[in-house]
Structures are given as structure tokens and as C-alpha cells.
Amino acid sequence: MKHTLVAKVADQPGVLNRVASLFRRRAFNIDSLTVGHTETDQVSRMTIVVDTARVPAHIVEANLRKLVPVMDVTDVTHSPTVDRDLALIRVTCSPAERAELASLVEIFRGRIVDVARESVIVEVTGDEQKVNGLLDLLRVRGIVEMVRTGKVAMVRGSTKPEEQADGVPGLDAAPSSPTH
């Protein structure tokens, strides 16, 4: 099964390497990993989708949490979330087909963002299912090139996810900011 973990990490050089090295060493299988800035200075946020067929999610979570630059990890798999994935897709498209393609893309709330003689670039944003749905339809027309950002996720509602997560008992009781 796929689990989505949200990690808040210190915005320092080498943090991504530490996370990647951990996943490699412990043979955790990453489906996708995105990193970006957050509302707080010096804090980045990673959304990690991990395949937990071999190693359970709480083990991945606890190992991530052991990395010193990782401040917090939340498994949001079973929380209501807003998920977004962005794809740029270059599709074969003759001038005569453009209007039809544009209306197809419109159904998925996507857009054509670049036009060349025999192809266009389509941009689409949404949860993974929606993006996959459009991809299925575009594939028959001929996808020349594609890039996806991977999933980012945020828990719905008014609180931050760390205040509403339900983990394995006894595993998430650590205070978050020890001072020495």
C-alpha cells in the first residue's frame, strides 16, 4: 500500500541527501518525493509517498524522525487531505486537432500552455487520479514528453496535521523542541 508522509525539515544543505540515503540504506521504496519552502523561514516541507509493502509506514516514519534535521513527520494517509500533482505533457497535435484537444483538456481543468507546429504542451493540476485520467486520454494521441512534480499534500480543516495525526501508540509522544 502507498503511504503519504509529510516531513518538516531544516532548510540546510544535505538534508535531501540524508533522507535519500536513509531510504536507500533501509530499502524503503519511494514512490515520489517533493521538497519546497513553507510558511516558516528555514523550514522545508517534504511530501513523501512510500510503498509500504515490505516495511510498515511507522518504521519509515520513526527512522525519518531520527534524522536530526527532521523536525516532525506525520503520516497523513488516513487523514482527509488536499492532494495535488502537477504534470506538463507534450502531446502530438496537428493544427487541425488543437480545438478538440483544448476542449478535452478543459474538462480536466487543464490548459494548453505552449503551442508548436505539430505538438502542444498541456498543463494539468489535481490529485493523482485526475492527472492519470487525462494521461490515459492523451496517450492515444501520442505523448512525446512528460514531467510530473509528484504529490504534495495538506490535511483539510483548521489545524496542522501534527495535531490530529493518529500513529502507533507510544510512537509519537516525543516533545518536539528539546533545549540544552
Added chain:
Amino acid sequence: MQRTGAQIVWECLVREGVDLVFGYPGGANLPIYDAMLEYPIRHVLVRHEQGAAHAADGYARASGKVGVAMATSGPGATNLTTGIATAMLDSSPTVFITGQVSSKVLGTDAFQEVDVTGITLPITKHNALVTDVRDLARTVREAFVIARAGRPGPVLVDVCKDAQQASTDFHWPETVTLPGLVEPAPPDKGALARAADLIEKAERPLILAGAGVVKSGSSRALQEFVERTGTPVALTLLGIGGFPQSHPLCLGMMGMHGEAFVNHAIQEADLILAFGMRFDDRVTGNLKTYAAQAKKIHVEVDASEMHKNVRADVPLVADLLATLKALTPMVPAKHHDEWIAKIDGWRKETRSRDILHQDGNGRLLAAHVINDLWKTTGGDAIIVTDVGQHQMWEAQYYKHDLPRTLITSGGLGTMGFALPAAIGAKMARPETEVWVVAGDGGFQMTACELTTMMQERLDIKIAVINNGYLGMVRQWQEFFHDKRYAATPMLSPDFVALANAHRVPAHRITERSEVAKKVEEARATDGPMLLEFQVQKEDAVYPMVPAGADLHTMIRRPNESQEGVKA
């Protein structure tokens, strides 16, 4: 006050209470060594950086304090890595400070440049590269905080040469904020209540005590718990010393080379209380059949160990000492006479086939040597072992009563560990008798540190158990590879002459009758002595659970006086 980076390193070490550093100088840490002369810290020049790492580790294990080692860039740092990994696998609080090439040439394959933080990333608890002198004091302070916190471990700080040479206004940050550092939470009340309930209902409970007992200083608290609940205790290799082996409820070591009756007790128990141990594969054997009848209460400070190998019915991610203090008053006083009697039955069967009760028939057996060493030293010495058969015989036949008296490489199984680790242990506890117990193979890996031992005038006694083979590998070849002894018969130097070349007095012992006498002579000698015991060549450590086999299926010592092997 203005200080160079090199001075800041020492200023920080002094403030951390460090008075001893093991190391080796080179081009990229020359400024640090130059500044060393101004500070009240004893530096021990080793003969190979691996020795410095093991010595710092041995110091940490013997004292509970942070051990410190230094090396230069490139080969200096790579030579440390075996020692760093050893400290990592056994959670030993250590700090390593390496010199790095100037930040201006980082990444250019400059002379003696290697990506040290990259190399040590998976074998440290944390590491950091310092390119700017202004980050140095905080980074070193954080290294010590991280090394000690929660489950301890090694931290490496790689300091660029220009950061050592540059100056800045020095300020030692007494407190540092590390939002990502996981520190033990108090034990969960609900989990404590569930644990107490299981303990009350248990009829065949068994404690598995690991390294966490020693590291958290829980020996006394464990004894109180044991005496209140009448629960017998089995020890992991690194748990030895955490609970006195002379205690009537102490069973001894469990696992691959644990005594048969201890493994039977685990398989028959209805409640396992795992205290500060991590269900390593050498302890459990086949996980599918491991302690199948037992509910498990697992107290462990590292959350990532919870449910990793064995599913816990009651997980307690917390400091062991705090947990025992909270739990002991919650459980009723109990006796388990029937259960103890059952265990004693197995114990009797085990004893009857024990090598101690079998005649050596003129051969000198390693187990006899260890047993005589235990008796002669009164069990009070710190024993630092190497890795292999002698290590397992030590664990079986030297009965430790005190924490931090067995120092051994458990998780990584690092040959060559004993002598340099003993140097660290002796310097941590100069008043305590320290013995190295090493095999002929492992001793040769770091024998160069004999010079370091003499240079520091350390009174360390050395027992080399020489069987002419890489004995444990030979044993596996005997059992699992049709006795095809590939690359295990081993030529050794004349150990007596080797010791003498280092001005260490030495004796060669071939008869059992000489063992106690020579051990006594070594103890009476002021200064080091090496004893080479030429033991039975093709002896095996019994019992043995083959790797991955069920814990109750052990290869037993062929019984010379009794037949019928009922496992």
C-alpha cells in the same frame, strides 16, 4: 574573545569535560594539533586511526562519558570508519573530529580530499561539515548533545582547514536548540497499566535485558523489579553486566550461542519483557517461531526499533530507568517457583554436557582458559574482547556481576577491536584491572597498538587465545561447508617475541595446570603482560543456533559422557 577555529575546537572540548583525546595528526588537521599544546587535554597518539576510534569507543563504554577521536582528512578519516561503524551499531556516545581540505578547494579532488560527511552519513547518528569558523562552536556543542541524547551514538564534525585557521569572536553556546532531536518522553501511562496487567497475569515471564540496561544506568532498578516480580533474566551479549550473573534469577546469555536452557526458556515463556534490546537476528533466530507463546512488552528508547523485528503487544518508547521506576510499584510481589523449577530442569541437562564438566584429555580448551581467568580475577576485571569464538566463550564462562565490565563489539562484530578499546577502557578506569581477550586473528589486526599501550604506560593484561585458525569462520565451515577450510588456517607470529619486541613480558601456555598460575603472575606484575594460550585447534562454540534457524533447534556439544541429544 577572538579565537582561531583550531582553538575553538579545544575550547569546546574542555567545556564538555573532555580530558582525553585519541588521534593522529596530518596535513588537514595541523592547526588543531598546533593549538592542542595550549590546552589541558591529554592526547594519545595511536598507531592507526582505527585504533583511535576503538579507543574512544572503549573509553565511552567503560565510563559512560563521550569518547573523542581525531584524524586528518582523506585516509585519516577513512581509517576511522570501521571504528565509527562499530560505535554506531553498539550505540556508543562518541565524537569524531576530522580535518578537511580548505573550503576553497572542496570538491576539486584536492590532495587527501575525500567526502567524509558523505562516507560517514550512514554510520553516524549525525555529522556536519564546517566551512565557516563562525559555525564551529555551535556545531561541536551540538555534536556532544546529539551523541549523548536518547539512544547514544557517534557524531562526526569535519572541519575545513581554513575554518581552523580563521578567527572569530568565540562564544560557547551552553544551550543549543535542536528541534529535530528526539529525546525520550516519559513512559505512557496507559501502556504502563497494560504492562502491569500482563505482568500480573503471567505465569512464565522472562526478562530479556540488553545494552539499554547498562546505557540508561538501570542495573539497580532492574534488580529491584526482578526481586519484586520473581522474574528470571536472560541477557543479550551487550546486556552482560547489566544484571549480576551471580544472582539466582540470572540465567545467562541468550541467542545463537546462548545456553540451551536460556533459549528454551524464551521459547516456553508466556510473557517476554524486553528491556533495552532490539531483537537482533543473533538473538532471535527464525522470527516466525520466536517466543511464539509469549506476549511481549518492549521498552526501548528508539522508536524505530519498535515492532521492527518482533511485534510488541505493549510498546513503551521511553527511557528504561524512568519506565522501571514507574512500573515496579505498579506490579504485585510474586514468585514463579514452578516456572523456575522447569527452567532449572533444562539447566541441569545443560550443565551435564557443559565443557567445564568434561575432561580436557590433556588438551587446553579455550573455555577452560576463560573459566580459570574468571575464577582467578574474582570476576571483577574489565574484559575487553575481540570478535569470534573466544568472544562467545568469554560471554559464556566469564560471569560478570557489574555493568561496563564486558566491552565487546556486538552489532558490527569488529575484529581488531579489543586492544585499542582496552586502551580507552583502561584510561577511563585506571584503577580497574583490564584484560584483553583476543583471538590470534583479531589480535593481529590492531597489534600495532601495543606500542600505544607502552607509550602511555598502561597496565593492560592480554590473553591471546591461539587456535591457529580464524576459529569462528572455521566453525561455520565445519558445520555448513563440509569442513572445507578455505583461508581459515592462519600463520601467526611468535606472540611472545612480538610482545617482547614491545618490551611487554609474555608467556606461552599449553597446559591447563599453568593457566591460573600464569594469570596470577600477570596480575602480580606491575605493568602489562601478554599470555598466549595455545588451545585446542578445532574446537567449536556450543550450543549453536544456525543463522535463521528456530531458536530451540541448537547444535549441541557432542556429549562424551552421556548420549541422547534432546533439544
